[in-house]
Amino acid sequence: MLWLTWRQHRTQVLLTTMLLAALGAVLLISGLGTADFAAQTAPTADCVTDTPACNAYRIEMNERIQPVGELLGWLPLLAPAMIGAFWGAPLLAREFEHGTHQLTWTQSVTRRRWLATKIAGLGAAVTLSGLALAGMVTPWLAAFDVPPYNVDHFDPRWFRLVGIVPAAWWLFAFVLGMATGALFRRTLPAMAVTLAVCAAAFFGLLKAPPFYATPERAVQAKVMDDPTPKDSLYVSGYWIDGSGTKFTFQDRELALAGPCGTDQTTKKYDKCSFSHGYRQVTEFHPASRFWQFQWTEAGILLIPALALGGIAVRRTLRPRI
Template identity: 80%
Template structure:
């Protein structure tokens, strides 16, 4: 069965492996170049952003990240969609469409074993591919994560390219494709539905991480530097009065226009606002919640996908009268 599975699906496996290898080579070359540049040009870790040395260094690092980052930015959407459409959807839909399952299921291998070997074997390969992608991107980003330059792993740009999220997206898309193949029993409709669902799930979850837990709050009652810790996931900020009533910045500006003026950028204006009982509230998620959010999104993806896959497999195993 393993040999048959390989023979039937080696094109998808080889093509995906080749694409990962090419991407790995690009990331390796880029990472080595960045590491060499950082070793020779990194200013003091406490440099001020508006000084020439620090500003020049940051601009160069941003440019080096942008060149490869623009390509990587498409992967959280395209990679799961392609896995679902070209690995998952044809897996059983093609068998039903061509009628070859009728011959296969009359052989010595039971249909349950036939299904399990195919789904589990290819599912494991898909999961491994997602983890390989995550490992390569994480090593590449590590070359940039050298003070004073830093990488925000919580940002929507990188959150779905590191950790376990790529593997979760790839596996859930694969199972979705298998399920649509069983339900539609036609390859092209199954592929189309898989692509549509993957795109809908991606855009639906794109801004969802801040909702995965109750954010922490910092109440600012005096002029100070940014109270939100570095590398945190910013949620929102707003103003409250001494009674705890929530105000938008515009409402606060109108209320204080007579007492504090209208130039909100000065420390004098901020001190005046605080002296009249106003407080600024910042909501954020600390960086310590990164893995909690990774597992949360993995569960959101995998639980319904595996449930739908289980229903599809039961339907595939049920004899048709």
């Protein structure tokens, strides 16, 4: 059965492997060049204030990360969609559509073994491919994460390309495609539905990470630098008065238009606000929650995947009357 599964699906496996290898080569070349540049050029100062050397370094790093970053930016959406449409959807739909499943079931292989081999073999390949993608992107990002340049792993561009989330997305899309193929038993409709659901799931979860946990709060009572820790995920900002009543920045401007003026961009305005009893509140998630959010999103994807897998198995093994 393993040999048969390989013969039937080797095109998808080989094409995905070649694409990952090509992407890995691009990331390797880019990462090595950036690491060499950072080692020779990164300012030794902390860059607390903007200096020509610090600004030039940040600009150069931006120019280096942008071309490959634009390419990678499409992968969190396109890669799972393609896996679902071209790996998952034809897996069962093509068998039913062409009637080849009937020939297989007349041999010594049982339905359960036939289905288990397909799901386990290709599911493992999909999961490992997703992990391989994360394993290539993570060191590439590390080459750029050299102070004073900072790479935010909570950034939507990177969050679904590192850690375990790529594998979870790829496996979810694969099982989704398999389930639609088992339900529709036609390849093209199954592919279309898979692409639509993958897109809906992606955009539904695109800005969800800030809601995966209750954010922490930093309260400012005086003018100071950003009170949130480095690499934290910003959630929201607002002001409160002495009684704890929440004010938006616009509400505060109206309330303090008389004594403080209307130019909120100056430190003088902030000092005036603090002197009138106002406090600035910033809600954020610390960088230490990165893996918590990774596992949370993986769980959000894998729980429906289990349900969809059960539907696919039941639909496939149930005799048609």
